[in-house]
Amino acid sequence: MTGIPQWRPTAATSRAAVVATAGTLAAVLAGRPTLLVLVAPLVVATALALAGRPRRTPSVRSDFDHHALHEGQGTTSRLVLTDAEDVEQVTRVASREPFVSVRPHGGRVTGLLAAGAVDLEFGPRRWGRRVVGEEVVALTSPWAGFRWGPSTIIGDQVRVLPVGLHYASHAESPQPRGLVGAHRSSRPGSGTEFAGIRAFVPGDRLRRINWRVSARTDRLHVTTTRAEEDSGVLLVVDAIADHGRSGGVGGAESSLDLTVRAAAAVAEHATRQGDRVSLRVLGRSTLQVGYGSGRRHLRRVLGTLASIQPGAAHDGELERLQLRATEGTMVVVLSPMLAEVVATLTATAVRRGLPTLVVDTMPADAEPGLPPEADPLLADLAWRMRRLEREQVLASLATLGCPVVPWRGPGTIDEVTHRLARRARQPHLGSR
Amino acid sequence: MIGQAIRSWSRGQWALRLVVLAGPVLATWAAGLTGDPPGRLALGVVVVASLGFAVFPESAVGTIAFATVLLTWGLGSSPSTPPEAVLAAGALVASHVAALVVSYGPDDVPLDRRLTLTWLVRGSALFVVAPVVWLLATGLEGQPEPAGLWVAAVAALAVAGVVATTSLGPRRAT
Numbered sequence: 021m022t023g024i025p026q027w028r029p030t031a032a033t034s035r036a037a038v039v040a041t042a043g044t045l046a047a048v049l050a051g052r053p054t055l056l057v058l059v060a061p062l063v064v065a066t067a068l069a070l071a072g073r074p075r076r077t078p079s080v081r082s083d084f085d086h087h088a089l090h091e092g093q094g095t096t097s098r099l100v101l102t103d104a105e106d107v108e109q110v111t112r113v114a115s116r117e118p119f120v121s122v123r124p125h126g127g128r129v130t131g132l133l134a135a136g137a138v139d140l141e142f143g144p145r146r147w148g149r150r151v152v153g154e155e156v157v158a159l160t161s162p163w164a165g166f167r168w169g170p171s172t173i174i175g176d177q178v179r180v181l182p183v184g185l186h187y188a189s190h191a192e193s194p195q196p197r198g199l200v201g202a203h204r205s206s207r208p209g210s211g212t213e214f215a216g217i218r219a220f221v222p223g224d225r226l227r228r229i230n231w232r233v234s235a236r237t238d239r240l241h242v243t244t245t246r247a248e249e250d251s252g253v254l255l256v257v258d259a260i261a262d263h264g265r266s267g268g269v270g271g272a273e274s275s276l277d278l279t280v281r282a283a284a285a286v287a288e289h290a291t292r293q294g295d296r297v298s299l300r301v302l303g304r305s306t307l308q309v310g311y312g313s314g315r316r317h318l319r320r321v322l323g324t325l326a327s328i329q330p331g332a333a334h335d336g337e338l339e340r341l342q343l344r345a346t347e348g349t350m351v352v353v354l355s356p357m358l359a360e361v362v363a364t365l366t367a368t369a370v371r372r373g374l375p376t377l378v379v380d381t382m383p384a385d386a387e388p389g390l391p392p393e394a395d396p397l398l399a400d401l402a403w404r405m406r407r408l409e410r411e412q413v414l415a416s417l418a419t420l421g422c423p424v425v426p427w428r429g430p431g432t433i434d435e436v437t438h439r440l441a442r443r444a445r446q447p448h449l450g451s452r
Numbered sequence: 453m454i455g456q457a458i459r460s461w462s463r464g465q466w467a468l469r470l471v472v473l474a475g476p477v478l479a480t481w482a483a484g485l486t487g488d489p490p491g492r493l494a495l496g497v498v499v500v501a502s503l504g505f506a507v508f509p510e511s512a513v514g515t516i517a518f519a520t521v522l523l524t525w526g527l528g529s530s531p532s533t534p535p536e537a538v539l540a541a542g543a544l545v546a547s548h549v550a551a552l553v554v555s556y557g558p559d560d561v562p563l564d565r566r567l568t569l570t571w572l573v574r575g576s577a578l579f580v581v582a583p584v585v586w587l588l589a590t591g592l593e594g595q596p597e598p599a600g601l602w603v604a605a606v607a608a609l610a611v612a613g614v615v616a617t618t619s620l621g622p623r624r625a626t
Contacts, residue, residue, distance in 0.1 A: 031510035032552035039518040046526055053589035055526055057537040058479070060585040061545045061578040109567060111557040128561040135566045163574070164552050 026077065027106075027166040033069045036062040069165030074106030080157050082173050084142075089152075090181045092269035094123075094143035097153050101133075107168070109160040110138045115175070117154065119146035119268050127155065145268025147182040147280055147326050151175040181322040182284035183269060215244045252298065252311055253290040254345045255283045255321075258355030258362045259303030262330040264386035275356040278381035280325050282427045283354050286379075287325075291318040298349075299324055302362060304331030306341060332359075343369055350375045352433065356382035357424075358406060363413045370422045377433060378417060378424040382410070454507060460560035468550040468563070473506040475547020476517040479540035480524050486536050488528040494520055502547075509551035518544060533589040541582035549575035 029037075043059030046052065079102050086095040101107060114127025123141040131138045144150045154175030159168040217230055220240035228242040262276035273281070283299070290297045291313055299321050301307035309317075309324050343365060345351055351369045355362045357380060369376040388403045414424050425432055461469065480490050480498045490498075501517035521544065525537070553563065553571050 030552070031514075031555060032548065035512075035515050035518065035551075036548060038515050039522070042519060043522050046522065050526060052526055053585075053592075054528070054530070054533045054537045055522055057533060057582055057586045057589060058522060058525060058541045058544060060581045061541055062548065064581050065545075065548070065578050109556065111561060113558055113561065125562045126560075128557065129564070130557045130561050130567060131564045132567050132570065135564075158557070160556065164556075 024077075025169045025171045027074045027161065027168050030069075030160065030164050030167045033066065033165050036066045036069070040066050065163065069161075069163040072106070072108075072162035072165050074161045074166055074168070076103040076106060078102060078104045078107060078159060078168060080159070080169075080171060080173065082140075082153055082155070084153060084176065087176070087178065088181070089144055089178060091144055091147045091183050094121075094141050095152070097140045097142055097155075098137060099139070099157065101159075104133070104159070106161050107133055107159045108162045109133065109164070111158045111160075111170075112138055112140055112155055113157075113170075114140055114142070114153075114155040115151075117151050117175075119148070119266075120144050120150050120152055121268075144178065144180040145271070146266060146277070147180050147284075148329075149327065150178050150180050152178045179323055179326045181319075181326050182280045215246045217241050217243055251290075252296045252346065252349035253286065254298045254300065254343060254349050254351045255287060256343065256351060256353040256355070256362075256365065257283050257299065257301045257303075257325070257328065258353070258357075258359060258381075259301050259328045259330050260332050260359045260362070261356075263356055263358070263388070264383040272385075273383055275381050275383055275386060276328070276330055278383065278427050279354045279356070279379075280328060282379050282381060282432070283325055283352075284322055285429075286352055286354075286433065287318060287321045291315070291321075297321055298345075300341075300343060301325075301328055302333070302341070302355075302359075302365075304329055304333060306333060341365065345369065345372075345374055347374075350377075352377055352379060354379045354381055354427070356380065356386070357410050357413055357417075358382070360413075363417065366417060366422060367420055370417070370420045376422050378414070378422055379433065380414065380424055380426040382426075457559045458507070462560075462562045464563035464568070465554060465559065468554045469506040469509070471550035472509055472514075472547050472554065473502045475543045475545075475550070476502045476505070476521050478543040479521045479547075482536045482540040482543065483521075483524050483528055485539075486528060486530050486534040488530060490524045494524045498524070505547070505551060509555045514548075514551055518548075532593060533586055535586065538582050538586050541586075542579050545575055545579045545582070549578070 040059045040062040043055050044063060047055035047059070081100050082097045083100050084095045084097055086093070089095060099110065099112065101110075109130065109132055111130040112127070114122045116122075116127070121143045123143070127140055127142075129138050129140065140153075140155070142152045144152060152175055153173065155173050156170040157173060158170040160166070161168075217233055218241065220229065220234075220242050224242045228244070230241045230243045233241040257279055259276060259279070262274050264274040264277075265272050266274040266277050287297050287299070294313060296311040296313050297309075297317065298311045299307070299309040301324065307324050307328065309321050312320070341361075343351065351366075351374050353362065353366045353369075353376065355366075355378065357363060357378065366376060366378055388399055388406075418424055476498050477495075480495055483490050497520045498517055501513045501520060504511065504513035505517050521540065525540065549571050553568055556564075556567070
């Protein structure tokens with residue numbers, strides 16, 4: 021729409037005015053009172069519509085109850101009208117945006133202003149950047165005499181965070197290397213996990229003295245515990261391509277949906293445990309979030325996940341990429357494992373001795389996105405070959421000692437982390 | 453495109469659009485009850501225009517349909533004011549109000565119950581004017597006309613026309 025909207029007579033007013041004038045004129049000129057009977061209601065309707073002619077030009081905008089949203093959540097868009105004394109009725113028509121559901125009636129509402137607010141509820145159904153609140157508004161004066169608009173309200177681009185599924189896990193981190201945290205360390209310290217009983221040495225805390233053993237042996241003994249440390253978790257997210265169809269929250273999940281949601285769940289769980297979380301996105305732009313912990317850091321991680329757009333990087337950027345994970349960091353690679361570069365990165369991390377696991381985010385029913393001119397038979401053959409190669413890559417990674425688990429929701433990586441922790445306590449050689 | 457728009461109509465929209473269509477046709481048919489049946493051409497024009505009016509309630513075809521109804525009644529030979537005129541007026545009001553309610557938004561906007569009820573009341577109130585005018589016209593039938601009545605009526609219409617034109621014209625925003 022161009023220009024500033026103004027009050028203009030509605031089609032109904034124009035129709036009533038023309039018919040009433042023509043009918044009355046004809047009745048008078050032809051001396052036919054019958055015509056006057058026919059148009060008399062329209063004369064009154066026109067008079068009432070004109071009497072309610074608006075004097076002020078209103079302005080409209082919409083306010084949202086919430087500006088930060090997770091997928092599946094919703095917010096109410098409230099219409100804020102100023103100089104709206106002449107407004108009787110409001111019509112709001114929200115534009116249809118992909119993965120944004122609008123209620124009621126798909127974002128098409130009309131109602132009397134006196135009957136209460138005409139609100140719309142917007143609910144983004146998928147993570148990412150979504151335009152929320154784009155709509156067209158029209159106002160009508162009393163007796164539908166004049167209409168203002170339709171006027172377009174530009175929507176807000178909202179970063180929709182992936183849904184964070186909470187899960188409780190008791191799996192230890194394979195190689196905790198930190199100061200304080202929730203993971204049992206291999207070294208003694210001031211934790212709560214029992215490590216052993218030994219003879220008292222100067223410097224031991226008195227509250228650690230085990231009086232029962234001391235009395236029995238006539239020598240002071242203390243109970244020792246293991247230290248509790250935090251751990252680092254590096255999330256490597258493969259956003260090189262998106263395979264499969266996405267139906268938003270509760271619907272079908274594409275590979276990138278699974279990847280992003282799994283990364284969000286693991287990040288949320290690790291943050292809750294007090295671990296340091298880092299994120300590395302492999303895709304069109306190699307987004308990165310450094311190590312950190314706490315709610316604010318989690319929000320940064322989720323925000324970065326929400327801004328992911330699938331696509332391959334240019335000029336071998338990914339091939340030159342190094343994960344820069346320090347010792348003690350658990351590397352979680354979330355990928356459908358169709359890109360060679362991701363397999364290479366994973367294998368490198370495993371060879372460095374980093375506890376690494378792959379979360380397979382390939383949907384079972386994923387199909388390749390085909391351009392219209394593509395030969396479906398040829399594409400099907402290529403896709404099958406691609407999947408066979410993928411199986412080989414996964415088998416090779418497993419041979420290297422890198423567990424591969426398909427993402428099956430929260431708790432997927434529990435057992436694997438247990439195994440990695442057990443393996444980490446055994447002596448091993450790492451190559452650099 | 454029209455098919456798509458029609459498919460998006462809700463049940464309420466269908467009901468109102470049927471009223472929009474039926475109004476002018478009923479008003480023309482009422483002229484026939486006075487013993488002066490409308491010509492086929494007039495009836496055809498009204499039906500076609502009403503169909504267009506029902507599909508595009510904001511277009512000028514509604515005005516064409518209403519004007520044809522007036523023409524049919526105006527060309528009738530009955531010198532008196534028949535009671536069927538009230539029926540025709542009611543049909544026209546119903547059609548006008550239904551078109552007005554339908555055009556509050558795009559085709560797929562569902563009707564608001566409270567808004568529709570408000571217009572039902574308003575439409576009924578507007579219709580009441582028709583029998584009142586009919587009673588006046590019937591009562592005054594056969595009475596001698598006061599001198600200068602028609603001149604005054606034309607002058608009043610001219611003034612009303614000027615006022616309406618001024619009101620409907622563009623106004624600067626305040």
